[in-house]
Amino acid sequence: MKRVIFAFILMIVSISLKSQFDAQFSQYWACKNYYNAASVGSDKSVNATLFNRQQWLGMPGAPKSLFIGLDMPITIFGKSQGVGINMFSDNIGLFKNSSVMLNYAYKMHFWGGKISLGAQIGIINQSFDGTKVNIKEFTDPAHAASDEYIPTTSVQAMAYDMGVGVYFSNEKFYAGLSVAHLMQPTLDFDEKSSTYVGRLVYFTSGFAMPIEESAIVLYPSTLIKSDFRVYQFDFTLRGEYNEKFWAGISYRWNNAIIAMVGVRMKNISFGYSYDVSTSKLFTVTSGSHELFATYSFDFALPVKNKTKINKSVRYL
Numbered sequence: 001m002k003r004v005i006f007a008f009i010l011m012i013v014s015i016s017l018k019s020q021f022d023a024q025f026s027q028y029w030a031c032k033n034y035y036n037a038a039s040v041g042s043d044k045s046v047n048a049t050l051f052n053r054q055q056w057l058g059m060p061g062a063p064k065s066l067f068i069g070l071d072m073p074i075t076i077f078g079k080s081q082g083v084g085i086n087m088f089s090d091n092i093g094l095f096k097n098s099s100v101m102l103n104y105a106y107k108m109h110f111w112g113g114k115i116s117l118g119a120q121i122g123i124i125n126q127s128f129d130g131t132k133v134n135i136k137e138f139t140d141p142a143h144a145a146s147d148e149y150i151p152t153t154s155v156q157a158m159a160y161d162m163g164v165g166v167y168f169s170n171e172k173f174y175a176g177l178s179v180a181h182l183m184q185p186t187l188d189f190d191e192k193s194s195t196y197v198g199r200l201v202y203f204t205s206g207f208a209m210p211i212e213e214s215a216i217v218l219y220p221s222t223l224i225k226s227d228f229r230v231y232q233f234d235f236t237l238r239g240e241y242n243e244k245f246w247a248g249i250s251y252r253w254n255n256a257i258i259a260m261v262g263v264r265m266k267n268i269s270f271g272y273s274y275d276v277s278t279s280k281l282f283t284v285t286s287g288s289h290e291l292f293a294t295y296s297f298d299f300a301l302p303v304k305n306k307t308k309i310n311k312s313v314r315y316l
Contacts, residue, residue, distance in 0.1 A: 021097060021124070021181060021197040023065035023090050025051055026250060026258045026273040026290050028204065028223045028234065033069045033084050035202040035223070036178040037103035038118025038167035041073035041082015045267075045296040052292070056277070056285040061093035071103065072299060080107040082116065094132055099124040099161065113170030118178075120163040124197065126187050127156035151193050159185035161197070175205040201226050206236075215242040246271075255279060256288070269294045 025031055031049055032039040049069040056062040071084030082105035090097040101122030107114045130151035165178030181197045188194040206221030216239055223234040232255070238248030243264065250258040256278055262271035275288035 022200060023053065023063065023067065023088065024055065025053060025065070025067070026234070026252075026256075026275055026288070027051075027260060027271050027292055029206055029219070029221045029236065029238070030269070030271055030292055030294060031067060031069060032167075032174075032176065032204060033071050033103060034067055034086060034088075035180075035204055036118065036165040036167050036176040037084075037101075037120035037163055038105045038116040038165035038178065039082075039169075039174075039176055040071035040084035040103045040105050040118065041080070041107070042114075042116070042167070042169050042174075043296075044073060044298065046070070046072040046299045047294060047296045049294045050292060051290070053288065053290040055275075055288040056281060057287060057289065058285045059281075062285070063090060063092040065090045080114070081105060082107065082118075086120070086122075094129045096127045096129075097124070098126075101161065101163070105167070110168065111170075113168060113173070116165075116167045118165045118167060120165075122161055123158060124161045124185060124187075125156060125158045126195065127154065128189060128193075129154050151189055155189040155193065157187035157189050157194070159187050159197075161185050165202075171208075173205075173207040176203070178202045198227055201228070216240070217243075219246075219248075267296045269296075 051067040053065040066089045068087040084103040086101040101120045103120045105116040105118035107116045162182040163180045167176035180200045186196045203224040209218040219238040221236045233253040236250035240246040247261045256275040260273035271292045273290045
């Protein structure tokens with residue numbers, strides 16, 4: 001089994017990457033299934049998650065992202081597994097990206113916890129509003145005021161997409177490695193205009209640190225994403241009190257400082273984060289806002305009653 005897992009991880013990290021399609025979420029620890037299909041069904045509950053992010057407020061065409069995720073554990077032939085579905089929409093500039101992905105994870109006991117091998121498959125769609133393209137007139141007549149490779153009408157394209165991942169978790173620790181857009185799908189708008197979605201690697205990890213003789217638990221975590229040309233690191237420290245209230249701070253390397261707060265009320269959780277840019281964007285944006293809500297509930301398939309009732313007339 002160790003050889004199988006090592007070969008799987010080697011396959012993931014050896015793939016060359018080229019570009020990025022996905023959204024950026026500051027509260028990544030609350031939507032692991034967005035980054036890694038192998039994380040679905042990691043606990044005993046059904047989880048429904050809604051994320052909404054408004055990035056770089058004040059900038060025209062700034063990203064606006066919406067994510068809806070649903071996942072649950074299942075048992076088939078006595079084997080623990082997980083299933084889920086992700087729905088995603090992102091508006092940035094003249095582009096609109098959307099996707100629907102089905103997630104599956106096969107789970108095995110490993111080193112006092114569970115390790116999962118996961119995969120996802122689905123459809124991605126991208127549209128471009130060419131009616132709003134504005135190419136300024138050049139004084140030099142040798143330069144045209146338009147470009148034949150830029151659509152001047154509204155166009156859209158659709159393609160199949162896949163991803164793979166591996167995920168380990170126990171009561172106090174989790175770590176996951178995944179590749180999104182495995183086949184680098186190409187989106188053809190027309191005969192002259194097309195784009196593609198490059199592979200992207202995600203690594204997520206976190207653990208729980210209870211503080212002795214108190215109701216506070218610290219949760220350090222990290223998110224690393226890369227196309228092997230550009231790297232992005234998020235480091236987060238979140239403290240939770242009495243399994244109900246939390247607050248934390250996160251640093252995105254050379255990009256932003258993030259503050260976050262949240263509350264859990266029975267089986268419903270709410271979280272909010274605010275990003276302050278540490279780059280030159282600080283002068284042109286008032287920051288980024290992000291909200292999420294998660295509803296979790298236990299679900300068990302009814303057990304069939306094997307007791308048979310004799311309907312013979314002698315018992316009526």
